[in-house]
Each structure stands twice: as C-alpha cells, then as structure tokens.
Amino acid sequence: MNYNKKTVKDIEVKGKKVLLRCDFNVPQEKATGAITDDKRIVAALPTIQYLLSQGAAVIACSHLGKPKGPDPVFSLTPVAKRLSELLGQPVEMAADVVGPDAQAKAAALQPGQIMLLENTRFEPGETKNDPALAKAMAGLAEVYVSDAFGSVHRAHASTAGVADYLPAVSGFLIAKELEIMGGALANPKRPLVAILGGAKVSSKIGVINHLLDIADTIIVGGGMTYTFIKAMGGSVGTSLLEPDWLDYCRDMVAKAKEKGVQLLLPEDTVCAAEFSADAAPELVDTMAIPDNRMGMDIGPKTVARFSDAVKDAGTVIWNGPMGVFEFPAFAEGTRAVAKALADTNAITIVGGGDSAAAVAQLGFADQMTHISTGGGASLEFLEGKALPGVTCLMDA
Ligand code: ADP
Numbered sequence: 001m002n003y004n005k006k007t008v009k010d011i012e013v014k015g016k017k018v019l020l021r022c023d024f025n026v027p028q029e030k031a032t033g034a035i036t037d038d039k040r041i042v043a044a045l046p047t048i049q050y051l052l053s054q055g056a057a058v059i060a061c062s063h064l065g066k067p068k069g070p071d072p073v074f075s076l077t078p079v080a081k082r083l084s085e086l087l088g089q090p091v092e093m094a095a096d097v098v099g100p101d102a103q104a105k106a107a108a109l110q111p112g113q114i115m116l117l118e119n120t121r122f123e124p125g126e127t128k129n130d131p132a133l134a135k136a137m138a139g140l141a142e143v144y145v146s147d148a149f150g151s152v153h154r155a156h157a158s159t160a161g162v163a164d165y166l167p168a169v170s171g172f173l174i175a176k177e178l179e180i181m182g183g184a185l186a187n188p189k190r191p192l193v194a195i196l197g198g199a200k201v202s203s204k205i206g207v208i209n210h211l212l213d214i215a216d217t218i219i220v221g222g223g224m225t226y227t228f229i230k231a232m233g234g235s236v237g238t239s240l241l242e243p244d245w246l247d248y249c250r251d252m253v254a255k256a257k258e259k260g261v262q263l264l265l266p267e268d269t270v271c272a273a274e275f276s277a278d279a280a281p282e283l284v285d286t287m288a289i290p291d292n293r294m295g296m297d298i299g300p301k302t303v304a305r306f307s308d309a310v311k312d313a314g315t316v317i318w319n320g321p322m323g324v325f326e327f328p329a330f331a332e333g334t335r336a337v338a339k340a341l342a343d344t345n346a347i348t349i350v351g352g353g354d355s356a357a358a359v360a361q362l363g364f365a366d367q368m369t370h371i372s373t374g375g376g377a378s379l380e381f382l383e384g385k386a387l388p389g390v391t392c393l394m395d396a
C-alpha cells in the first residue's frame with residue numbers, strides 16, 4: 001500500500017465547503033447518553049481548527065454505534081454539543097445525513113462555520129458503500145477530508161465511497177498514522193523489533209505473517225505464547241491454548257529460522273492456579289508449566305531478555321500485552337516492556353486497542369513515539385493490508 005498521501009496542507013480549502021469524516025464514535029452512558037470519554041472529539045480538533053482558520057466551511061460527519069436505521073439513541077447531538085464547547089463556537093446539528101435539513105444547512109454554511117451531519121449509519125447505504133449515498137454526501141461539499149483513522153479499514157460510503165466524487169485528502173490524524181506507522185512498515189529504521197502478545201494467536205495471524213517478512217526480531221509474549229510453547233514440545237498446564245494453531249506455530253518457528261528472523265519466546269512465566277486477580281503468582285520455567293497452572297505473565301528473565309532486544313532497536317512495533325495486565329499481580333511484564341520502550345532511543349509504535357489502553361493505564365503513553373488510535377484499523381495496518389479509507393485518498 002502507498003502510505004504517501006496528500007494532506008489538508010496540500011490543497012486549497014479557503015472559501016470551500018469541506019466534508020470532514022471524523023471518528024466521533026464515543027462511549028456514552030446508557031441511561032442519559034452523556035459522553036463518558038471525549039478523547040476522540042479532542043483528537044479531531046487540530047484538523048477542524050486548521051480548516052476553520054483557513055476559511056473553510058466544515059461539514060463534519062461520523063458514525064456512532066451500530067444503529068439499524070435512524071434511532072435517536074444513536075444521535076450525534078451530544079457530540080455536536082461537546083464539540084461546540086471545545087471549539088468555543090456553535091456547531092449546527094443537521095437532522096439527517098443527506099436529507100433536506102442537511103442540504104439546507106450545508107448550503108447556508110459560511111467560511112469559518114462548522115456543522116455536523118447526523119449519524120452516517122442512519123443511512124442504510126453507508127455500510128454497503130452505496131454509490132448513490134456517497135454521491136449525495138459528496139454533493140454537499142467541494143473537498144473531502146478523512147480523519148477517521150479508526151474507520152479506514154472499512155469501505156463505507158463516508159469513509160471511502162465519497163472519494164470517488166471529490167478531491168480527497170487526509171487530516172492530521174491519518175497523516176500522522178501514515179507517516180509513522182507507514183514509515184515503520186515501508187522503510188523502517190533497523191533493526192526492526194516487533195513485540196507481539198495479547199490473548200490469541202488466531203487473531204494475530206495476519207500481523208505475524210506480515211511482520212515475519214519485514215522484522216529483524218520478533219518477540220512473542222502474552223497468551224499466544226503457550227500455543228508456541230506447546231508446539232515446541234513444552235507443557236503449558238491450563239494456559240490459553242489454541243490446538244488448531246499448533247501446526248501454524250511450528251511453521252512460524254521454522255520460517256523465522258529460514259528468513260533469519262530472530263524469534264524470542266519467554267523463558268520464564270508467572271503462572272497461577274486460576275484466572276483471577278487474587279490468585280497467587282508463581283514463577284516457573286515456560287517450557288515446564290505444571291499441569292494445574294496457567295501462564296499469566298512473562299517472568300523477570302524474559303523481561304531482561306526482551307528489554308535487551310529493545311535497547312538497540314531502530315524501530316519497535318508493539319501489539320498485544322505481555323500478560324493479563326488488568327490484574328495488578330500480573331501486570332509487571334507488560335509494565336516492564338512499556339518501560340523498555342520508554343527508555344530506548346528507537347522509534348516506538350504501539351498498535352491495538354488493549355495495548356494502547358495498557359500503555360496509558362501504566363502511565364507510559366507520553367513516552368511512546370506513536371500510539372495508534374484505531375484498534376481494528378491499526379491491526380489491519382500492521383497486516384500490511386490495503387486500507388480502503390487510505391487507498392481512496394490522492395497520492396502525494
Ligand atoms: P490488542 O487489543 O492490543 O490487539 P489483544 O486483544 O490481542 O490486544 O489482547 C489483549 C488481552 O490479552 C488482554 O485483555 C490480556 O488480559 C490478554 N492476555 C495477555 N496475556 C494473557 C495470558 N497469558 N492469558 C490470557 N490472556 C492474556
């Protein structure tokens with residue numbers, strides 16, 4: 001995939017109507033609809049403020065939740081209110097996406113003003129990437145700016161289809177993802193060290209396959225460790241195991257050797273008798289986990305070895321916690337690896353929803369070069385897949 005795309009800085013937006021796809025898919029309190037975390041709205045501000053300051057009229061849009069047609073529970077009205085508070089100027093809310101109200105409000109919108117369309121998923125054509133809907137949305141504006149990185153892996157009308165009808169560029173959020181993550185994948189500063197963890201091997205196959213082609217070192221931790229260990233003849237007790245993927249893991253170990261990729265697996269494991277926050281941690285040899293014990297975290301020898309590999313890296317890509325970090329007694333491995341990333345001079349990139357949450361929860365968020373904001377999108381990015389919301393943008 002070509003990661004070199006035009007951004008808002010590369011086109012004239014003065015006096016133009018700009019359709020801006022944001023990721024305003026915010027968490028809300030069920031009973032009241034109150035926004036419980038406005039991080040995504042705050043993240044959209046730089047692009048919005050830039051466009052407004054350049055004299056564009058901004059028609060913002062987003063999906064929210066998974067409504068089946070128009071449903072007031074999924075209205076973007078609370079987002080318009082919060083966005084207006086953050087911007088310090090009115091945000092006109094349209095009652096529909098491409099209907100008469102949206103059209104009238106878009107037509108009346110002046111340079112320096114901003115409005116918000118109703119939830120794009122109120123239109124059945126959105127998730128089907130219906131050209132008629134894409135064309136109608138495009139008809140509201142003269143330029144399309146995409147800044148919803150969390151949605152670029154979806155070919156929907158508002159994330160990709162609309163680019164067939166308008167000049168399309170990225171906002172600052174997507175531009176940063178492409179520059180840093182795209183750069184690390186296409187032309188990494190070496191050695192490139194990939195740290196993979198999380199729960200399951202099966203959800204990371206695409207990521208492992210792709211990184212095996214480009215990384216110098218692959219480090220495996222977290223729940224996926226035990227399928228590898230079992231595949232290599234170790235005993236894993238009651239640890240998370242995916243029997244269907246044993247052959248795959250065996251294959252990966254062989255492939256890594258063939259390609260000259262260094263593959264590091266945990267030597268020691270912190271295990272427990274049960275999956276519980278109160279379980280007593282016990283340190284064991286990873287290849288010999290007792291029958292009635294499950295691996296919950298990487299041990300100190302492993303931490304030292306992993307940290308050492310990170311120290312001399314040029315780039316580190318991390319996806320997947322090293323252990324069950326949600327339980328404090330089993331968060332040490334993840335914390336130590338986050339610290340190693342914080343301490344290295346390498347470019348450090350964290351992708352994946354739980355990994356980003358772990359780094360934030362453990363207090364290392366501002367010490368990473370980049371934390372990818374899209375959960376599913378960043379995984380597909382790391383798989384090297386062509387992302388419809390990126391390929392649709394104009395090449396730089
Ligand atoms: P991401 O969202 O960053 O891609 P995943 O969803 O793959 O990460 O994995 C995150 C989950 O993996 C966490 O909830 C964590 O508790 C779990 N996990 C990590 N290590 C283990 C383990 N040894 N056993 C069971 N679950 C684990």
Ligand code: MG
Nearest residue numbers: 352353354355
């Ligand atoms: Mg996850």
